[in-house]
């Protein structure tokens with residue numbers, strides 16, 4: 001599908017963004033291995049979350065969608081063998097988290113994904129899960145399709161090379177099947193939804209700076225859980241309202257977990273006008289309303305510890321930088337190369353087609369802002385975050401922009417264009 005977008009002078013309105021993708025995946029997965037029912041309210045109805053549901057159903061879990069909610073009838077820690085291949089589609093979270101559970105089962109499972117997911121590295125979880133005792137075979141020891149023979153697992157102490165919530169969550173899940181205390185240490189803190197939600201479900205996970213101490217429990221308990229708005233989806237409108245003159249947008253009920261709010265810190269540091277109101281806590285997660293007014297952004301340097309707190313927002317931050325005064329440098333973001341696309345390369349090449357002054361570096365990009373970009377034909381590379389980021393860039397580009405393969409927005413935000421039209 002091609003999406004045609006015209007230059008726009010300003011956006012205004014009050015919106016909600018859909019449920020958080022990371023939290024929806026976890027609610028379905030953790031609910032599946034809990035005992036009793038889990039009611040997931042306001043879940044994200046997107047392709048990635050449906051991939052998770054399909055995989056868990058193949059493992060014998062009864063999952064029903066009723067209107068805006070999902071009811072998961074937990075099976076406890078041990079699931080049914082699937083005689084079918086599990087397909088995680090485009091979703092890295094689905095594949096890596098489920099691998100942690102499969103490592104502790106009493107059967108063998110085959111797991112695959114789409115062309116993009118089959119190119120994403122899995123050795124980051126294969127290595128520690130193998131150390132724990134699972135038997136895993138994969139293409140070049142790294143890529144799906146993969147086969148996992150579950151086993152009785154040993155507890156380990158594992159230091160991850162990258163700050164990755166998927167690696168950490170995979171190992172936290174595997175630790176539930178281990179014979180003792182498992183410790184996971186990451187270089188910087190990645191998103192902590194698993195820690196918060198697993199404890200809410202009755203797990204025993206203690207946090208000590210960047211270490212998670214995981215003690216197995218005999219069971220998890222199904223709970224009711226409300227999914228807050230996804231800050232990664234809100235990010236497109238945070239940047240749109242910032243770069244378009246005389247704009248004002250309120251985004252209600254957004255998750256503002258510290259491990260996810262790097263986007264707010266960066267836009268504020270660039271001179272953005274952002275207000276956080278009505279802060280409260282929803283099932284262990286902080287939420288609030290975010291008000292954004294247009295502002296004159298200036299270029300900054302973005303690197304180090306903040307990177308995992310905004311890893312999925314770097315494509316839209318590149319768009320903000322393309323309209324900011326002066327130079328923006330993004331460093332230490334090599335993880336972007338192994339997402340749904342190589343997001344350094346795809347954002348640089350597509351924004352260049354629109355006339356941006358942007359250069360790819362080994363671990364990020366350098367951008368000199370301009371007053372306007374030019375409408376062009378650009379490609380999403382089937383990456384939802386690239387499609388949505390380029391769509392926002394198109395609002396401040398002279399003429400018409402055509403986004404090729406824009407249907408990939410269904411991966412995380414099926415109503416993205418509807419909401420953009422409302423604004």
Ligand code: SPQ
Pocket residue numbers: 021022023025090091092093094163164165166167169190191311312335339340385412
């Ligand atoms: O699930 P997937 O495909 O990996 O999704 C992405 C995204 O852009 O939506 C990344 F491509 O988000 C990841 C995120 O980058 C979701 C996630 C999670 O829910 O645990 C963690 C991050 O990945 P990682 O590799 O840093 O752990």
